[in-house]
C-alpha cells in the first residue's frame with residue numbers, strides 16, 4: 001500500500017512540477033521579449049496592445065501557478081487520508097449504506113476538490129479579468145453559477161457513479177463491457193441534451209434577428225450544403241466580453257450559436273468567415289472523430305476501472321473495489337493523461353488549420369477570416385509570444401501569427 005501511495009505521489013508531483021516549470025518558462029520568455037516586440041508581430045499589434053497583452057497573460061500565469069498549488073494541496077490531502085487509513089474506514093462505513101453510500105464515497109471528495117478552486121475562480125473573474133476590462137459578471141451571478149454547476153456535477157456525477165457500481169454489483173468482473181456501453185450512451189445523450197436543456201440554465205438563447213448577417217450566414221449554409229435547425233445568439237456579455245461561436249448537434253439537429261460579444265465585435269463578412277470555419281470542422285468530420293475519440297476514452301476508462309478494481313478489492317465485494325478504483329482514477333487520471341496532451345493538442349491544432357483552409361475556400365478568400373481572427377485575438381488579448389513548450393502542451397488552437405501565415409490570400 002505504501003509503495004502504491006508513493007508511486008501516486010510521484011505521479012502527481014511530477015505533473016504539477018512540470019506545469020509550474022512551463023509557467024515559469026513562459027514568464028521568463030515573455031519578460032525577455034517585453035522590451036522589443038518580435039518582428040513577425042509588427043503590423044499585427046501596436047506597441048501598446050503588445051504591452052497590454054503581456055500584462056494580461058502575466059497576471060493569468062500567476063493565478064494559474066496558484067491554481068497548480070491549490071490542486072496539488074487537494075490531492076496531497078486525499079493521498080494522506082488514503083495512506084493513514086481514514087479513507088478505508090469511510091469506505092467501510094459507506095458500504096453499509098448500499099450503492100448510494102458508495103457513490104457518495106466517490107463523489108464527495110471530488111466535489112470538495114472542485115470547491116477548493118472557488119476562491120481562485122473568484123479572483124480570476126473579479127481581479128484579473130476585471131483589471132483587464134473583461135469582467136461583466138457580478139458576485140451574485142458568479143455565486144449562482146457556481147451553485148448551479150455544483151448541483152449539476154453532483155446530480156450527473158451521482159447518476160454515472162451509481163450506475164457503474166450497480167453494474168459491478170449485478171454482473172461481477174464482466175461489468176466493464178456494459179459499463180462502457182452505458183458511458184457511451186450517456187455521452188451521446190449528454191451531447192444532445194447539453195445545448196437544449198443544460199446550457200439554457202446559464203444563458204439565454206434568442207434567434208438571430210432578421211437582417212444582413214442572418215442572410216449571409218444562411219446563404220453560406222446553403223452554398224456549402226450545411227443543414228441547420230436554428231441560428232441563435234447567446235447572451236454571453238452578461239459574464240465576459242470574450243467572444244466565440246460554435247455549433248452543436250448533428251445533421252438537422254445542428255444549431256449555430258454566436259456569442260453576442262462576437263456579433264458586436266465583427267462585421268457580417270467576418271462573422272460569416274467564422275461560421276465557415278465552424279462548417280469546415282463539420283465537413284472534415286472533426287465532430288464525429290472527436291466523438292469517436294471520446295468513446296475510445298470511455299472504453300479505456302471502463303477497462304482501467306475494471307483492472308484497478310480487481311487489484312483493490314478488499315473484504316468488500318466488487319462494488320467496493322470499484323468505488324476505490326473510480327476515486328483513484330478521477331483524482332490521479334488527469335496527472336497521467338497530462339503526458340499525452342501534446343498529442344491531443346497537436347491533433348486539435350491540425351484540425352484548426354484544416355477548418356481555416358476550408359473557410360478560405362468557402363468564402364472565396366482568406367481576407368475576412370484573417371481580419372476576424374486578428375480582431376478577436378486582439379480584443380481578447382491573446383498571448384502574443386507563447387513559449388513553444390506551452391503551445392505543445394496547452395494550445396488547442398495555433399498561436400495567431402502561425403495561423404495567419406498559413407492562410408491563403
Ligand SMILES: [Zn+2]
Nearest residue numbers: 277281352355
Ligand atoms: Zn476551430
